[in-house]
Amino acid sequence: METTILTVEEDVVGPSTIPEASCHPGKEPIRVDNDVEGRAETPSDRMENGADGKILDDMPSMPLLPSNAQAQNQNKGGNFTSGDHRTQNLLARKQWIAQQRKSLPIAAVEKRLVDEVRKNDTLIIVGETGSGKTTQLPQFLCNSGFCHDGLLIGITQPRRVAAVTVAKRVAEECNVELGQKVGYAIRFEDVTSSSTRIKYMTDGLLVREALLDPFLSNYSTIVVDEAHERTVHTDVLLGLLKKVQHERSLIIVKRQNPCHTAAKKLIMPDKEDKTQSINNLKPYQNAKLTPLKLIIMSASLDARGFSEYFDGAKAVHIQGRQYPVDVLYTYHPEPDYLDATLITIFQIHLGEGPGDILAFLTGQEEIESVERLVHERARQLPEGSQKILTAPIYSSLPSEQQMNVFKPAPSGSRKVILATNIAETSVTIPGIKYVIDPGLVKARSYNPVTGMESLIIIPTSKAQALQRSGRAGREGPGKCFRLYPESEFGKLMDSTVPEIKRCNLSNVVLQLKALGIKDIFSFDFMEKPSRTGIVKSMEQLYLLGALTDSGELSDPVGLQMARLPLDPIYSKALIIAHEFKCLEEMLIVVAMLSVESIFHFPREKIEEATAAKKSFSSTEGDHITLVNVYRASAECLEKSKAANSKEKTMEKSLNKWCRDNFINSRSLRHARDVHRQIKGHMQQMGLSISSCGDDMVQFRRCLTASFFLNAALKQPDGSYRALLSGQNVQIHPSSVLRAKKPDCIIFNELIRTSQNYVRNVTRIDPLWLPELAPQSFAED
DNA sequence: GAGCACTGC
Known part of the structure; x- marks a missing residue:
């Protein structure tokens, strides 16, 4: 794999990217390489968004901007706001935004990055946290002519909230109304128009779009963000994009050279390859098609895998902005990780400087029990000690209660957030200086033979451990306490097993069939799901009447189901x-x-x-x-x-x-x-x-x-x-x-x-x- | 007697 490191000039302000880990007992250089740029919406954000009292599902949002916060306060005070004042505020905010943009690490490499995209049809971008890749890259490309002839740049996100908040931010940066040049589309909500050129969306939605437009002919460029998360939608999308990219370039070759064999086959396929032409090709023969630019944005540990999948695609690395995080390990394995978590909470509370604690637990029950134990032990603290507060957060907790994690602890007290995986990527909580990571996660697994789903507690992957420790370095240097020996870290899997290998595939198979893919077994997945899994889901689809005896999508039942x-x-x-x-x-x-x-x-x-x-x-x-x-x-x-x-x-x-x-x-x-x-x-x-x-x-x-x-x-x-x-x-x-x-x-x-x-x-x-x-x- | 996290024209 060819890798270029796009370095940011020395004079750019900001802390260094690669924190030196000071570990116990040995040393392991940890490169904190998480990749999330949003955070959950705080109550004040919600006021800003005008969604008073309505909790948006774990809504992340860009950091509050100072000038706007000021405006908020003025309005709240009930004082009149003069037009001049407002203009001034707006101006200040614009300047502030421009300054922020300029100071992002990615800003310094704009030209080189655009050049790389021009030169490579597929590019892997390893962008560290805080590099600004999600918000800036699409703007760079749009400004460099990638939106020619009304074509779009599409950016996919695994989560709705990310699509919405990033789109809002970018619209503001471009100084356009959301839904005009910059828009977003997620399930139940389409905020785009015919003038939209930069479109943020969920990855699942783009898969759905491909059902209607198999060549994704409206897009010049598709950016798959957070690809390392490897949701089932991401994996289906990657396979699909690879195929679409190939077919689009073949059609172009064919136009230039009508005798080209492969191109000829694509447009006039053999009998056994009929689906492609009938479903997909005819309407597009005359459409304006350009080669599809693909950009895959991923965390560093996974870049190699993506590059290999895309035939040795080039990878570039963009520095981020993250404070150093000291990673500490235990000397011995901890037999009782809940007890170890509790002990660590109080060690930090009594022995470390100010800053909130984030502890990762596996589920609601553990969170509730650790919360009780913290309260019990807190009562035994000597008079006059600093107070300790708890704030639980997990997905099924009602939103009003989830919001408690964003309330700052009163002065003289410390907040301990007890969280599931939700705090790993979906929600970013400000004020965290210490992370406690027992190294476990509750994961779903699926047995295609019995149809049994299970929730099992398994060790995290290395990537997950890095993601978790990174949560301590968002606002300043932090510490992460891994409740296992350092030797165990090396034994962890690099990344989490992709979801597609541990879920029921019925829906995937149905979608691929509807996309005209006849032979699911030979579909070019980045990682192939098990043969048994595919066979079982095809059996199930057959029993439901979606597939015919010969394994084709049935009409009308199968077609209706796929819709x-x-x-x-x-x-x-x-x-x-x-x-x-x-x-x-x-x-x-x-x-x-x-x-x-x-x-x-x-x-x-x-x-x-x-x-x-x-x-x-x-x-x-x-x-x-x-x-x-x-x-x-x-x-x-x-x-x-x-x-x-x-x-x-x-x-x-x-x-x-x-x-x-x-x-x-x-x-x-x-x-x-x-x-x-x-x-x-x-x-x-x-x-x-x-x-x-x-x-x-x-x-x-x-x-x-x-x-x-x-x-x-x-x-x-x-x-x-x-x-x-x-x-x-x-x-x-x-x-x-x-x-x-x-x-x-x-x-x-x-x-x-x-x-x-x-x-x-x-x-x-x-x-x-x-x-x-x-x-x-x-x-x- | 009990529940990881996401997501869909």
């Missing part, structure tokens, strides 16, 4: 529900099943929360319970609407309703978004939204016809046997059927934590199975 942004089994459920005349109910169920944890159970109010959930419970099972919750919330909104409330008031009354009923308002809002979107798709497909009314037998029969792949029978010992996989399972304690234990059930999720559990369960009549799914349950 829906849902798990294939849910897409099929909707199509079936139309036949059963209960699409209204199924739409609600699918929306509610597509989001995280609707119910919230805070430990200290567990009884109230249980009672609240009981009021929605259906004796038939969890699916109808979810319908009850959705309808009750809709009723609450209707009432508010009837009282002529404004949008904001309605939102508030819904939030209050959620609090009163222990419903996670963020999840519910998300479910409402999904519902609206999918309903739109259904109507576009011409499927009428019918309701089965009170006929819950009809609805349960429909659930059976939809989820027959997940049927289970009660065993004499009270456990269940999943009929198609043979797994022995229990009903998850969160299910309303946990105590009832009906004879036969269907479920939506099979997950192993402490035991094999099935979640989201409904009671069915076992005789319905051979009747409604004869292909799997032949009568005998």
Whole structure:
């Protein structure tokens, strides 16, 4: 791999990039190389964004800018703001932005970077934290003519919040209105227009776009940011982009030289390669196509892998701006990492200078228990010692409580943030000087043979450990305490196993099929998922009717399923529900099943929360319970609407309703978004939204016809046997059927934590199975 | 008797 290090001139201010680690017992030079540029939205950011009281899912945002903060304060004071003042503020802010841009490490290498992009069709950029690559590179390219003929520069992000906040920032830097020259597109939100040239978006969304425009012909350049995170979308996208880039250049060759064999084949393919031409090529033969520039931005540890995948593409390295972080290890392995975390918290608290602590734990339960222990031990501190506060953060925690991590600790006290992985990339918390890293993470894994998902606690990768320690060096020099010996660090995997190798592939296969890829096994993945995984998902798609006997996408079912942004089994459920005349109910169920944890159970109010959930419970099972919750919330909104409330008031009354009923308002809002979107798709497909009314037998029969792949029978010992996989399972304690234990059930999720559990369960009549799914349950 | 993190025309 050819690597160029683009160095920043000496006179650029800012701390050095490569911190020397002072470790115990030995020394290991650690290069802190994390890659995140946003941070979670703080309450003041939200005021700035005008989203008062609305918690945006872990919304990161660029740092508050001083002049604007000033303006905020003035407005808050209720004093009049003179036009002059405002102009001055705006001017000051503009200058400040220009100055910030100039001082970014990437600014010094603009010309050379643009040259590299011109020279290389594919370029790997290793940009350290704070280098400014995400915000600056697209502007450099746009200014250098990469947006010619109305073509776009697309930049993909793994997270919505990043796409939105970076787009906002760049629009401001360009001094344009968001949605004009600079815009963004994420699910449920498209803030672009015909004048958009720089478009930030989620990687999943670009995959979806490729379904409509297989050559991505609107784009001159695509930048895949945070590629090292290797989400399943990133991996699908990389394979797709490689293919599109190749095909676009072939078409251009063909135009210049009509006799070129490969190009000829592409446009007039052999019989067995028919899909390509019919689906993709014809409409584009005359379109203006340019070679596709690809830029992959990654963390340093993974650059080599990307370069190899893209046929030895050149990599350039851009320095970042990160303060040094001392990394310390333990002498011996710690048998009890929770206890070790607790001890380290108090060692820092009593022995180190001011600064908040961030401790990485694996889940809610650990966080709650460490939080209790910290409080207990804090009480034993001598009178007059500095106070210690805790702030937990994990994804399913309601947003209002998540916001506590951003409140600065009162003077004379120290804040300890107890976090899951959410604080690794999604949320950046200011004020962190110390990081405690036990070196573990809860990860999802998937067994394609049994269809069993599990959540297991495994060691982090090196890249993750670096990412975590980097969290201590955002605002000044910091310290990271790794609760394992230094020798263990060397044994860690370089990077986390890509998600595509540990998830159900049904959706990936369905999408690739819809993109015209006939042979999934020979698709050029950066890392190939297991053959078994592909075979199993194809089997599942076949059983759902999405694939024909010969493995082609079926018409219309397969095509319809591919159009829906849902798990294939849910897409099929909707199509079936139309036949059963209960699409209204199924739409609600699918929306509610597509989001995280609707119910919230805070430990200290567990009884109230249980009672609240009981009021929605259906004796038939969890699916109808979810319908009850959705309808009750809709009723609450209707009432508010009837009282002529404004949008904001309605939102508030819904939030209050959620609090009163222990419903996670963020999840519910998300479910409402999904519902609206999918309903739109259904109507576009011409499927009428019918309701089965009170006929819950009809609805349960429909659930059976939809989820027959997940049927289970009660065993004499009270456990269940999943009929198609043979797994022995229990009903998850969160299910309303946990105590009832009906004879036969269907479920939506099979997950192993402490035991094999099935979640989201409904009671069915076992005789319905051979009747409604004869292909799997032949009568005998 | 219980839950990593993301995401989708």
